[in-house]
Amino acid sequence: MVPPLYFIILGAVVFLIAMLGFLTRRSLIQALMCLELMTAAVALTFLAIGRTMPDGGLQGMAIATFIIVIGAAEVGMGLAIVMLYFRRHGDASTDDIDLLGG
Amino acid sequence: MTGTVLFFMISGVIVASAVAMLVSRDFVRSVLFLLLALCSFAGLYALLDATFLALLQVFLYAGAVTVVLVFVVMLTRPQIADFSALLQKQTAYAALAVAAISLPLVDSLVRLVATLPGGGAPAATTQDLARTLMGEYAIPFELASVVLLAALVGAIYLAKEAE
Incomplete structure (x- = not known):
């Protein structure tokens, strides 16, 4: 059996790569893609930790199921917002979103 | 032993495709690298004996989410951001923030793993998972x-053409 530490470190590495992308990319779509990757990394961490538990990973699987549901809802809403924004401004770059910037 | 080899192969694919997704100049290619990474995640879920989750990952993320992403990329025709056009200052700040978070994150995870009970229990089956989801x-x-229903209605409402 692969040590859980491997999975957890990989989850952290992918999460950090995606976070770097989320902070630096200029497109709303790429920001959403990075969020999807972060979600998958967190689900992997839950599964890896859950697998070490005496219940054979049942709790981890249940939580990961909910994470996937939330991820699906999030990407649906996020892309709808991207479409709406694109229709109003003709562009989907995070640079132009400064309405709250003062 | 085989599991460890598989783990390193799959994790190599994941990290490489995640980096390629970020540096890719072409949006469709970027989405395809995301697809590769998410499918590889499904392989890791299967390695952790979560077969149902692996299938769910392939169907939902690799299937539905990627297709919707490609649709939005095609519909909005986003400008391909050139790397040199990125603000270097912001990239440096972002790298600094990620580095600042990575140390305590990895440290706490390593300490957490030391407290975990050793895994020797037989893996939970999909049947067990169904009972848990419907019971507890x-x-x-x-x-x-x-x-999900609220997200569906909200997405339709937001994306529909203005009257």
């Missing part, structure tokens, strides 16, 4: 369906 997690399960 029945209320969150129903709430999740409400969340």
Whole structure:
């Protein structure tokens, strides 16, 4: 059996790569893609930790199921917002979103 | 032993495709690298004996989410951001923030793993997962369906053409 530490470190590495992308990319779509990757990394961490538990990973699987549901809802809403924004401004770059910037 | 070899192969694919997704100049290619990474995640879930989750990952993320992403990329025709056009200052700040978070994150995870009980229990089956979702997690399960319905209605409302 692969040590859980491997999975957890990989989850952290992918999460950090995606976070770097989320902070630096200029497109709303790429920001959403990075969020999807972060979600998958967190689900992997839950599964890896859950697998070490005496219940054979049942709790981890249940939580990961909910994470996937939330991820699906999030990407649906996020892309709808991207479409709406694109229709109003003709562009989907995070640079132009400064309405709250003062 | 085979599991460890598989783990390193799959994790190599994941890290490489995640980096390629970020540096890719072409949006469709970027989405395809995301697809590769998410499918590889499904392989890791299967390695952790979560077969149902692996299938769910392939169907939902690799299937549905990637297709919707490609649709939006095609519809909005986003400008391909040139790397040199990125603000170097912002990239440096972002790298600094990620580095600052990575140290305590990895440290706490390593310390957490030391406290975990050794895994020797037989893996939970999909049947067990179904019983848990319908029993112990029945209320969150129903709430999740409400969340999905709300997201569906909200997405249709937001994306529909203005009258």
